[in-house]
Amino acid sequence: MSEETFAFCLNCGAHDMPLFHGLCPSCYQESLPENKLSFSKKIMICTTCGALHLPSIGWTRPLTYKEFLLELDTTARALVPTPPTAIVESEQIDEIDLTLSKPEVTVTLIIKDQPLPEFPVLEEKATVKFVIEKGICETCSNIKNRVHNAILQLRADRRRVSEAEEDLAVEIIKSLLKQTVSEAHASYLLDIVEVRGGLDFLFSDRYLANLAAQAIIHKFGGSKKETFKLVGEEKDGTKKYKSTIVVRIPLLRTGDWIILENDPFLVIKHDRLGVIVRKKGVGKAKRFEWNVVKEATPINSQILQIPVQVIAKLDDSFLVMDSRSYETFEISLKDMPFETEVGMNITLGEFEGKRFFYSFESQ
């Protein structure tokens, strides 16, 4: 029991009464702010994405119907002044027909206050009638006006970006958007434009564009270069820039043949660090960093394909016959895959006089 119990009410002088902050129950009730417990409030909803414009924070991210109801409840609780000791309960909110031109919904709060067990429970009802106005949020309006402050240009070194690479880049960026955009509603990918060398991604802002560039480089390797262009001024005088980020992915791709240390190698994997290559069918895979293979040019189209039949296995070589010219020649055992057998029709490759295993498929 509070020691104040035997003192006098600071306001009316009553004693033998429980006191809270020096006041008897009836004086406590009178001391509470005279609330206007029933009022209405306009609130705007974006009809495009479902974001709400809240008095305190501005536009929210897009909300589901359930989140929207929760937000109305939270807003109502913030608007109704209640004593700190009060417990506030909400009555169920009625279904809202958002197809109406000006839907209305009333949130009813039951405020119960009993600062001390000896006090009677003071109970009041507050209602906030929300008048929902329909509008468009900043982000949806920017999208509608095709506002984009950053362009990510996906290009490749000395070649066009392939369709498969484009598809993969789009997939990477879409999954990145799923992770980031739900949190920061102001960020968006406006459009993807096909251009001669690859794709242009139009982004709301350079932060998101740079994240996308990093994700692409993480997958493909390559480099990034960002430039800025002054495009105007904000009302407060701050200069507005548009950013262009060029991401150039490497020339080499998985499946490319290259000459390294005078031998033809097949690129079997590539990532942000470099390439993994092997002599096809034989030898161990080797990793080379991008700076080592920077100058390497694919020889794919310059490889002469020779269909041959394996006609004999000698001491340290296979004897093969060119299926077109019937010319026979030897090829070292160590240059052929382990699975090679006499009688097989296979394809060899030839580049600058060097012959090597190309494929088990015969032409």
Ligand SMILES: [Zn+2]
């Ligand atoms: Zn009193």
Ligand SMILES: [Zn+2]
């Ligand atoms: Zn919106």
